[in-house]
Amino acid sequence: MLYSDHHAWLHTWLQRRLGNAADAADLAHEAFLRLILRPAPRGFGSPLEARAYLRAMAQGMCINLWRRREIEQAWLDTLAAQPVSFAPSAERQAIVLEALQEIAALLQELPPKAAQAFLMSAVCGMSAADVGDELGVSSRMVRKYVAQAMLRCMQAHAVQTAAALRQAAP
Amino acid sequence: MSGSPAAQAGPLPAPDDAALPPHGVMEQAAQWYALLVSGEASAADRMQWRAWLASHPHHRRAWTYVESVSQRVLAPLQDSPDPRLLASKVHAAHARARSRRRVLATLGAAAGAGWLGWAGWSRMPFGDLVASWTADYRTGTGDIRAFTLEDGSRIWLNAASAASADMGAGLRRLTLAAGEMLVATRHGDPRPFVVDTPQGRMRALGTRFTVRREAAHTLLAVYEGAVEIRTAGSATVGVVPAGRQARFDGDRIAQATPADPAREAWSRGELIAWDLSLADIVQELGRYHSGHISLAPDVAQRRVFGTFPLRDVDGALAMLAQAASVRLRRPLPWWISIEARPAAASSRP
Numbered sequence: 057m058l059y060s061d062h063h064a065w066l067h068t069w070l071q072r073r074l075g076n077a078a079d080a081a082d083l084a085h086e087a088f089l090r091l092i093l094r095p096a097p098r099g100f101g102s103p104l105e106a107r108a109y110l111r112a113m114a115q116g117m118c119i120n121l122w123r124r125r126e127i128e129q130a131w132l133d134t135l136a137a138q139p140v141s142f143a144p145s146a147e148r149q150a151i152v153l154e155a156l157q158e159i160a161a162l163l164q165e166l167p168p169k170a171a172q173a174f175l176m177s178a179v180c181g182m183s184a185a186d187v188g189d190e191l192g193v194s195s196r197m198v199r200k201y202v203a204q205a206m207l208r209c210m211q212a213h214a215v216q217t218a219a220a221l222r223q224a225a226p
Numbered sequence: 227m228s229g230s231p232a233a234q235a236g237p238l239p240a241p242d243d244a245a246l247p248p249h250g251v252m253e254q255a256a257q258w259y260a261l262l263v264s265g266e267a268s269a270a271d272r273m274q275w276r277a278w279l280a281s282h283p284h285h286r287r288a289w290t291y292v293e294s295v296s297q298r299v300l301a302p303l304q305d306s307p308d309p310r311l312l313a314s315k316v317h318a319a320h321a322r323a324r325s326r327r328r329v330l331a332t333l334g335a336a337a338g339a340g341w342l343g344w345a346g347w348s349r350m351p352f353g354d355l356v357a358s359w360t361a362d363y364r365t366g367t368g369d370i371r372a373f374t375l376e377d378g379s380r381i382w383l384n385a386a387s388a389a390s391a392d393m394g395a396g397l398r399r400l401t402l403a404a405g406e407m408l409v410a411t412r413h414g415d416p417r418p419f420v421v422d423t424p425q426g427r428m429r430a431l432g433t434r435f436t437v438r439r440e441a442a443h444t445l446l447a448v449y450e451g452a453v454e455i456r457t458a459g460s461a462t463v464g465v466v467p468a469g470r471q472a473r474f475d476g477d478r479i480a481q482a483t484p485a486d487p488a489r490e491a492w493s494r495g496e497l498i499a500w501d502l503s504l505a506d507i508v509q510e511l512g513r514y515h516s517g518h519i520s521l522a523p524d525v526a527q528r529r530v531f532g533t534f535p536l537r538d539v540d541g542a543l544a545m546l547a548q549a550a551s552v553r554l555r556r557p558l559p560w561w562i563s564i565e566a567r568p569a570a571a572s573s574r575p
Contacts, residue, residue: 123319126319127316127319129319130312130315130316130318130319131312131315133315134306134307134308134311134312134315135307137308137311138307138308145386145404145405145439146388146403146404147364147386147387147388147403147404147405148386148404151302151386152302152303152305152306154302155298155299155300155301155302155303156303156312156316158298158299159299159300159303159316160316160319162299168317168321171317172313172317175313175316175317176313177260177263177264178263178296178300179300179303179304179309179312179313180309180310180313181263181304181309183264183265183266184260184263184264184265184266185265185266195264195266198264199257199260199261199264199266200260202259202260202263202264203253203256203257203259203260204256206256206259206260206292206295207252207253207256209295209299210252210255210256210288210291210292210295211252211291213291213294213295213298214246214247214252214291215246217291218246
């Protein structure tokens with residue numbers, strides 16, 4: 057019922073936003089799937105309310121899709137800058153891309169400087185002093201940023217582990 | 227000091243609520259991590275960190291999350307071709323997404339915009355950006371798996387490998403996209419059975435063989451029956467009989483040599499080292515371990531004999547330390563260093 061009432065306009069709305077019918081169809085499908093798996097807490101009082109809820113949800117999904125595309129592009133740009141002889145295996149590429157998507161999703165909630173400090177020290181292996189020089193902050197501040205970002209990532213993993221344990225429990 | 231690291235208990239099966247240590251403990255773990263990677267940690271700091279780790283199960287539990295972030299998220303990026311360029315590109319993408327997000331923030335407020343962020347991405351296809359992403363059969367780091375194909379044939383995929391199957395009316399065709407696989411074809415099916423790599427096509431005339439992708443070559447080892455190779459470029463044809471192995475590229479098939487029985491031992495979860503160098507073994511173990519293993523150059527050529535469990539890399543390394551008289555050090559939890567034993571400690575009580 058929800059589906060037949062709302063699918064058409066949501067699909068049109070998404071297509072306008074994304075400029076692409078296939079993406080729009082995928083996201084519309086995902087949105088309804090999500091509603092079925094986890095219904096809105098108190099149901100909907102009116103069709104207008106359902107519409108607002110769906111639209112807000114689809115909006116968030118568009119942002120995530122865009123971010124994923126940006127990250128894919130960042131990886132392709134990095135690869136393109138390598139000498140022609142360099143060709144990581146497909147599996148290797150998939151692993152890197154997966155890790156990138158994950159870290160980008162986690163870091164988006166942090167202040168830009170904290171995200172950058174974390175990438176520089178944890179991924180590039182730069183010392184806190186070098187990162188501080190580059191960002192114009194003290195190395196003490198860099199450590200604070202790194203701890204903040206690591207905590208965010210740890211929490212996400214912990215939540216995931218707890219969810220898995222709960223699922224495994226009888 | 228003489229106790230074996232293998233005797234240490236692994237992570238304990240935690241009751242439900244212990245999966246989430248108190249927030250303060252998680253924070254401490256993150257701070258320890260920040261100090262340890264800062265380049266400013268002293269030897270005393272490291273000792274304090276170890277003491278902190280040992281002093282409470284919650285501390286160890288919290289640290290396992292530091293480890294899982296390091297191994298699953300950070301290690302692949304550290305190993306990428308150009309981490310610095312990658313980091314700057316990610317940062318730029320991050321900034322662009324951020325400005326777009328700000329514009330739209332008022333709209334997204336009602337519906338947890340981040341829901342795809344954590345769990346969703348792992349289920350979403352990346353399209354055909356990378357071949358193995360869409361392969362029918364895949365394994366990750368440290369993962370060996372057996373699959374039964376539609377026709378009843380079996381394949382075992384080694385760690386970090388990917389393959390696709392296409393069982394047509396006239397042909398059974400496997401494509402190895404990455405890594406290594408062992409194939410045992412089923413008898414009595416009239417359709418030809420072939421394995422494709424970019425370097426050529428292998429047609430099974432018998433039943434059991436392994437195919438491994440290397441940088442610009444394919445390595446074929448045959449254990450039962452025989453396999454015919456046809457190279458992709460020059461269409462050179464050669465037959466490799468049981469007990470032999472041959473390496474080929476798009477044009478040439480190298481002279482067959484005796485097949486190394488150790489080449490299929492991985493399908494049983496074993497690494498058989500018969501006079502292998504430590505460097506070779508560490509390279510092989512690296513496929514089953516998502517952390518970093520560094521090997522000191524002065525011990526890299528030591529010869530090793532023995533059988534090592536691939537599903538338990540920590541155990542395998544502890545055995546290796548015995549077999550090759552080397553010492554293991556862990557500067558960081560995801561970083562294992564293999565070095566010569568200090569002269570004074572090499573004679574054991």
